[in-house]
Amino acid sequence: MKFKYAFKWAFAAVILVASACKKEDDAVVVPSSGSADFTRYISIGNSLTAGFADGGLYLSGQMNSFPYILSQQMKLAGGGEFAQPWFSVSQKNGTGYVRYGGLTSAGTPNLIPVTTELAVRGVATIPGFGNVTLYTKHTGPLNNYGVPGIKLRDIKLSVYGNVNGYFERLLPGNAGSNTTTYLDFVTATPFTFFTNWLGNNDALGYATSGGVGDVLTPTADFTTMYTELINRLTATGAKGVVATVPDVSVIPFFNTVTIAAILSNVQKNAPTVTSIFIQTAGGARVATAEDLVVLNFPTSLMGVPNSNMLPYGLHPGNPIESKYILDKDEVANVRAAITSYNNTIKTVANSKGLAVFDANEYLNKFKGAGTTVDGLTFTTAYISGKIFSLDGIHLTPMGNAVVANEFINVINAKYNATLPKVYLGNYSFLRF
DSSP: OOOOOSSOOOSOOOOOOOOSSOOTTOOOOOOOOTTOOOTTEEEEESHHHHTOBTTBOOHHHHHTOHHHHHHHHHGGGTOOOOOOOOOOGGGTTTTOEEEEEEEOTTSOEEEEEEOSSOOEEEEEEETTTEEEEEEOOOOSOOOEEEOTTOOGGGTTOTTHHHHOHHHHTTSSSOTTSOOOOHHHHHTSSOOSEEEEEOOTHHHHHHHHTTTSSSOOOOHHHHHHHHHHHHHHHTTTSOEEEEEOOOOGGGSHHHHSSOHHHHHHHHHTTOTTOOOOEEEETTEEEEOOTTSEEOTTOOGGGTTOBOTTOOBTTTSTTSOBOGGGEEOHHHHHHHHHHHHHHHHHHHHHHHHTTOEEEOHHHHHHTTSTTOEEETTEEEBSSTTTTBSBOTTSSSBOHHHHHHHHHHHHHHHHHHHOOOOOOOOGGGOOSOOO
16 A cells, blocks of 8 residues: 655655674673573564564564564573564565655655565455455464464454464464464463563554544453463463553654644645544544544545535544544543553563563653664654654564663563673664
């Protein structure tokens, strides 16, 4: 798909040339596991864990997932092999994704769909659910259990291996015949260390649908499920690190196309227009800067008249649909849920003596002017910010390296380990 935005881009396309060497002034670190045991490390989570990027799951993204980056550092301290559900070279583009094709004549990014060398094996129709895209099966050992789309509330559903194609490809059975829950699947083989980053989708699905296509997981349910999950992961004495849920309202998906930019673009042809109207639960109203627009909002709809000749988005009788807007009340709902989720995550983790990577607090540092990490400046800006990929939600290879290093920091601090961090200059942030 091709996204169009209502403003000129203020940055030039940049190719980051990755350095193949370490910085010469890096202090020598003798890797050790401290009180942890990295013999069999597993990663639990969703698309962020799987290596999803640029709107899809594909081989290059898998190779730059934060768990894989982390596992290679663990190997230096006694860690074992880390098996991922790789797509083959002949099917390297996996589910398909988008790549950057420069700027259009209007100054907006040209995102080119990649639709060849895919790992799609068919479509299954699941009664009561609908069509599910199926991907080439993974067989053999597995350490990265990242499943795009999974929520914490899904981990005990026996039908989930039939309705999520990403999970279905990890299971031996075909869609329609699976009964294994995600929780049982990830704990079936003994492990010594884990990372857990489940919970993001319990808020993200609601947010990206503009608050109308999904619901927030009730906080009481989140607490119950998270407690059970951690109890299972630590039942045999395994240690690990958990991550909190980031504030999804600060990601580029919600902060690239803005109400002000849309209005400015409309005024080029209709200078007398002063307001943009949006649909909310309380009815149509004038949009404000507190209302967030989704990245893939089709700005070409602006001003198009409906059957009553009322211009789209410019009249309360034909407002921008709710699915394109996370309004200020919905933003408040998301933030309240995330605050509760994160309180649960920290409380449960602390009760088990686990390390905590506060991803919410950490990623908030990149808002606005951003912050500098290892000499590189990162922000939450779309493309130029280096952290988030072309879908505005998932991480770039460099973003995954930044996150992996933060996991390393908290592991080292909690377990007295000395895992070395990776050099960020070895990772890119823009895929051409």
